[in-house]
Amino acid sequence: MPSNKTLLLLPGDGIGPEVVAQVRRVADWMAKNRAVGFDLKEGLVGGCSIDKNDSPLTDETMADAMEADAVLLGAVGGPKWDAVDFAIRPEAGLLRLRKDMELFANLRPAIVFPALADHSTLKREVVEGLDILIVRELTGGVYFGEPRGIFNLPDGQRKGVNTQVYTTSEIHRVAAVAFDLARKRSNKVCSVEKMNVMESGRLWREEVTKLHKEKFADVELSHMLADNCAMQLVRYPKQFDVIVTDNLFGDMLSDEAAMLTGSLGMLPSASLGATDATGKRKALYEPVHGSAPDIAGKNVANPIATLLSFAMMLRYSFDMGDDADLIEKAIRRVLDDGVRTGDIASAETAKVSTSGMGDHVLKALDSLAR
Structure with a gap:
């Protein structure tokens, strides 16, 4: 097995910890079933960091981000911190990460999975295959x-x-x-x-x-x-x-x-810096959705955007296209089987929790890896 990749997890606020927890589960699965391991470290960013450190991002966490092979972030912010000084608002932590890591290129794919073509507010013929x-x-x-x-x-x-x-x-x-x-x-x-x-x-x-x-x-x-x-x-x-x-x-x-695509809960993103002399680049990966404080702690958030962000990390930071494809195929299979979180559910589909979606993705990974 090659040397482990260093990954800094910044779950953040609201539903961030719940969806990032599903990435931990997939990373553990990969360590057991694929030729890759991750040294996982966790830090605070956003409102939770303000609560503990009076800062949305400490210098220590920023240093950890600079040293990591990649950073995966959940979400930041919420009405709890609306009254804090603008200079130390939760989003300032995210902006500092982007600026100090010089992440100048943000990649946001918008892909319509076949099973969700009817879930978009637009007609199927407009979005199918997008x-x-x-x-x-x-x-x-x-x-x-x-x-x-x-x-x-x-x-x-x-x-x-x-x-x-x-x-x-x-x-x-x-x-x-x-x-x-x-x-x-x-x-x-x-x-x-x-x-x-x-x-x-x-x-x-x-x-x-x-x-x-x-x-x-x-x-x-x-x-x-x-x-x-x-x-x-x-x-x-x-x-x-x-x-x-x-x-x-x-x-x-x-x-x-x-x-x-039907839901912000389906969209990942990657923020990339310039390639250095060794061919590496600073990178941060995060779901497009926000912290969704109204559903935080209820185990109902959609973790797919965060899992797809992890797949983007495998592809763009670690050149592990096959492993990224495997995760995306597992998610596609789960959706084809009619498994949904509440944001993408319908009367004909099985509604599951955040951790339940994680369970189904892991089962699909087991099946595909045989």
Whole structure:
């Protein structure tokens, strides 16, 4: 057996600990049944860290993240911490992870499993067979641009300021990730911005076009305004293969694409840094859904997005495509058998708990591994 992979688990708040617990179970299964083991370490992030440490992310946990081969996060936040200072809100811990680890490329696949094609709010013929990958720039744009803040004006009014800003290098590096991934899929990239009203959008389109011409001319490139893309995602989503866009639009469009699949509980994500001299890269994996405090502690949350995030980790951080495929096949088999958590259940399916879904996935893994 090769040396163990170091994995930092950050369950976080709300349903985070419940869904991450199912990843622990699958990791244990892999250690017993596959040629891989994981050294698992756990830390605090978000509201739970505020409660214990008066900080959403301690320096010690940040150091653990920097040293780990990969980080898997559950969810952060909840109304319990709405009144804390904005600088130490739960989400600040997640933003620090992204920034300090330089995780500039966020990968959010939106895949409709055949068994769930009727669960989407859109018609089956619109979403059946859907397989989109949204590549969102994650460390620039309006979420990090300066100046920012809330300021008092001389006339007694207040002004809120956020700055949308991008440089050539920031655009090129995330676009290159999108082009590379498209080469392994259907070889199409749609670059999305608002160049008609934003200078940063015009720069984005110009620089993506330049990079495409210089290094990725074999990939089909198209451009689309963000508002049109939002419409097209609900009109005819299967026209897209890889969408690359900035931080703000990526945040919104990826959540819209997520709901095409029927539930946020089905959508994983990967946040990747640059490859270093040894071929490794910093990476954080997390489900797209939030902390869902209304159902926290009830053992009813859907763990599939977190399990699929673990599969993405195997694929992108450890080059373990076969093992990632095995987990995805197990999940597909469970869904084909009519097993559902409440968010994707119907009158014709068997409704199970969070841990119950984990039980079924482990049974499917046992069957597929024979």
